[in-house]
Amino acid sequence: MPEAPAPHHTRALRDAAGLAAAGLVPAAAVPGLEAVQARYSIAVTPAMARLIDPTDAADPIAAQYIPRAEELVTAPHELLDPTADEAFTPVPGVVHRYPDRALLKPLLACPVYCRFCFRREVVGPDGGLLTEAELDAALAWFERTPGVREAILTGGDPLMLSPRRLGAILARLAAIPHIEVLRIHTRVPVADPGRVTAALAAAMGTETALYLCLHANHAREFSSAAATALARLTQAGVVLLGQSVLLRGVNDSAHALEDLFRTMLRHRVKPYYLHQLDHAPGTARFEVPPEEGRALLRQLRHRVTGLAWPTYVQERPGGAGKVPLGPVWEVG
Numbered sequence: 001m002p003e004a005p006a007p008h009h010t011r012a013l014r015d016a017a018g019l020a021a022a023g024l025v026p027a028a029a030v031p032g033l034e035a036v037q038a039r040y041s042i043a044v045t046p047a048m049a050r051l052i053d054p055t056d057a058a059d060p061i062a063a064q065y066i067p068r069a070e071e072l073v074t075a076p077h078e079l080l081d082p083t084a085d086e087a088f089t090p091v092p093g094v095v096h097r098y099p100d101r102a103l104l105k106p107l108l109a110c111p112v113y114c115r116f117c118f119r120r121e122v123v124g125p126d127g128g129l130l131t132e133a134e135l136d137a138a139l140a141w142f143e144r145t146p147g148v149r150e151a152i153l154t155g156g157d158p159l160m161l162s163p164r165r166l167g168a169i170l171a172r173l174a175a176i177p178h179i180e181v182l183r184i185h186t187r188v189p190v191a192d193p194g195r196v197t198a199a200l201a202a203a204m205g206t207e208t209a210l211y212l213c214l215h216a217n218h219a220r221e222f223s224s225a226a227a228t229a230l231a232r233l234t235q236a237g238v239v240l241l242g243q244s245v246l247l248r249g250v251n252d253s254a255h256a257l258e259d260l261f262r263t264m265l266r267h268r269v270k271p272y273y274l275h276q277l278d279h280a281p282g283t284a285r286f287e288v289p290p291e292e293g294r295a296l297l298r299q300l301r302h303r304v305t306g307l308a309w310p311t312y313v314q315e316r317p318g319g320a321g322k323v324p325l326g327p328v329w330e331v332g
């Protein structure tokens with residue numbers, strides 16, 4: 001679908017009333033959604049709102065960001081903290097689950113709040129920004145932990161930081177002799193591409209190899225503004241990888257996945273992971289069973305270039321790490 005003209009709002013929509021005023025939810029739904037917003041943050045950027053076709057009840061962009069009343073229903077198998085980050089936190093803001101790499105979470109704000117987010121209990125606009133002292137302590141932890149060769153900035157979304165603050169964090173990590181690789185997990189280049197200014201891209205131009213994992217789930221998220229943002233990053237020497245979540249109503253067809261992976265490649269984003277949904281509370285409507293995921297990928301094999309092929313993975317509960325879900329082929 002071509003991009004619609006910009007709606008009149010220029011700021012992110014952050015509550016049910018705002019969504020109704022923008023024509024993205026019916027007015028009658030507002031009271032129910034206000035109960036949802038009291039528990040889970042809402043944000044739809046102008047860039048994403050512009051991509052939504054409000055006349056399409058099955059719009060794959062709307063499905064990712066527009067809240068639904070059923071989010072307050074937690075299924076028996078859904079967990080409050082599916083990745084169990086808490087158990088692996090040596091100092092605030094750091095998660096050390098594997099010997100050779102660790103996460104740094106400088107803030108918990110995101111440009112948008114995805115309805116299926118596995119960190120939905122903790123992400124939000126108000127919380128989680130490390131103080132200068134906490135950030136200093138977190139970076140000091142990386143400096144004194146020589147087994148860690150890769151520092152992964154996540155959150156929240158690290159590209160919500162100012163270029164100055166992001167640049168300072170990256171420079172300090174890049175100066176650590178045992179850190180060989182930097183990685184940033186972000187949704188900003190598609191969800192709020194205007195944030196990728198020349199200054200932000202320059203902050204990522206480090207000597208140490210920097211990989212940016214772009215979270216995108218549908219080909220339509222790659223707007224012309226997103227293309228500009230991604231081009232700016234590649235010009236700064238950033239290597240782009242794609243990670244997606246397999247989501248009912250967003251990308252649960254071979255056609256949608258093919259389109260997504262091919263679109264990533266055209267924007268120099270190598271599809272890296274396709275994630276099975278984590279069982280965060282109130283996300284059951286997005287579930288696609290693994291056997292269906294495997295069948296979808298089987299349809300893509302030989303139809304798309306191997307470059308477009310991500311690893312289909314599931315996070316095991318309790319922080320036990322990722323396992324590949326296949327599909328596998330017998331050779332013989």
Ligand code: SF4
Pocket residue numbers: 109110111112113114116117118119120123155156157187215
């Ligand atoms: S951008 Fe990432 S961390 Fe933020 S709400 Fe979406 S999935 Fe969660």
